Amino acid sequence: MTDRTQNAMWGGRFAAGPDAIMEAINASIGFDRRLYAQDIAGSHAHAAMLAATGIISDSDAAAIREGLLTVLSEIEAGKFEFSTALEDIHMNVEARLKEIIGEPAGRLHTARSRNDQVATDFRLWVRDQVDAAIIGLTALQRALIAQAEAGADWVMPGFTHLQTAQPVTWGHHVMAYVEMFGRDIGRFADARARMNECPLGAAALAGTSFPIDRQMTAEALGFDRPMANSLDAVSDRDFALEFLSASAICAVHLSRFAEELVIWSSAQFRFVTLSDRFSTGSSIMPQKKNPDAAELIRAKIGRILGATVALFTVMKGLPLAYSKDMQEDKEQVFDAADTLMLALAAMEGMVRDMTANRTNLERAAASGFSTATDLADWLVRALGLPFREAHHVTGSLVALAEKKGCDLPDLSLPEMTSVHAGITQEVYSVLGVRNSVGSRQSYGGTAPEQVRAQIARWRERLG
Secondary structure, three states, X not given: OOOOOOOOOOHHHOOOOOXXXXXXXXXXXHHHHHHHHHHHHHHHHHHHHHHHOOOOOHHHHHHHHHHHHHHHHHHHOOOOOOOHHHOOHHHHHHHHHHHHHOHHHHHOOOOOOHHHHHHHHHHHHHHHHHHHHHHHXXXXXXXXXXXXXHOOOXXXXXXXXXXXXXXXXXXXXHHHHHHHHHHHHHHHHHHHHHHOEEOOOOOOOXXXXXXXXXXXXXXXXXXXXXXXXXXXXXXXXXXXXXXXXXXXXXXHHHHHHHHHHHHHOOOOOOOEEOOHHHOEOOOOOOOOOEOHHHHHHHHHHHHHHHHHHHHHHHHOOOOOOOOHHHHHHHHHHHHHHHXXXXXXXXXXHHHHHOEEOHHHHHHHHOOOOOOHHHHXXXXXXXXXXXXXXXXXXXXXXXXXXXXXXOOHHHOOHHHHHOOOOOOOHHHHHHOOHHHHHHHOOOOOOOOHXXXXXXXXXXXXXXX
């Protein structure tokens, strides 16, 4: 391999080599080497198009194709020597290609610029990450659905303000996250549809005078169409911002569920038991089983949201078209994508392995006057009270039960009628937690039949 420590790609404009500090701040090969597969795929498509349009010869295109395959195999085998002096993945690949095939390598860059090249590579990479995120989210949904199906009729407390509110079913609570992650999938899918346009052929910013076929390269790379404006093609990173935004919302959902798993697995709740595979012990307290995986997922939103804010900040003041500031786009997106995929995999594993404690769930559901709303509803239905009056009567009964140190079903009928004379024995039929959840038959409600219907809908949707 010849000496590739000096960057000759700039041509004759610069007489002296870059200062070491300038080289360090200017180089991106330390992180954009991750784009090697996309860069080589883009070059394959570009070379084939150049040959098809007669811009380069078929023999040169064939040499470029074979040389790129060699470069790809070297990188994948860990034998490729990356050079900081060559700045980025594009120049590293092109320099090595020249060493392998000689003069034809110099024709590969005809009718393109590093500006449209990196925009294409990055779109391809982000598109792959979107596809991976959708696969990861779908796997997590399947794990949640399995949990919901097993406990579709298990009763647990529903909370507002982390205070007992009304009884719900375990299946209903778990399915709430299936819905959230389903919307996350929708956001990623929407972003993918918008980003699936090809920048290649925009060249530096103005297009090219060569008779290129942009539709050909777009189709070869799996894009729906070429981008319609060459300035836009090289200068915007909204596709990366959309990916980060969708990732941040998804990470919020993961963090909220992780928080619940931390609470639920505590000794004070014991709603769930997390497997040993996703827990750790204490170096000093032998009884501890810490939900570290859930806690780390809960923290990952910080990295993803930080990456989102960072890229928005990079892009907010850039005039058209390309500015070197945009080199700072990739590290943020790379880290966010890695973080999201790790969090999704860890959450799926925890959900698949965890065990819900049915007894503790139901015991907790019956505490905290969780059927107070059912009592108020009964007063409206059976006695014709206005809801506000029923609310007041129920509050008085709760206060009485609280004073006696019992729950609502434990109050005697005379105690009930001392608050409102119209109350009858029938009221006790609505005060049990099972009766409560069974009565919530409205669409999207917590009744087991409704939960099973939603599970069936999602199983059909996921296939």
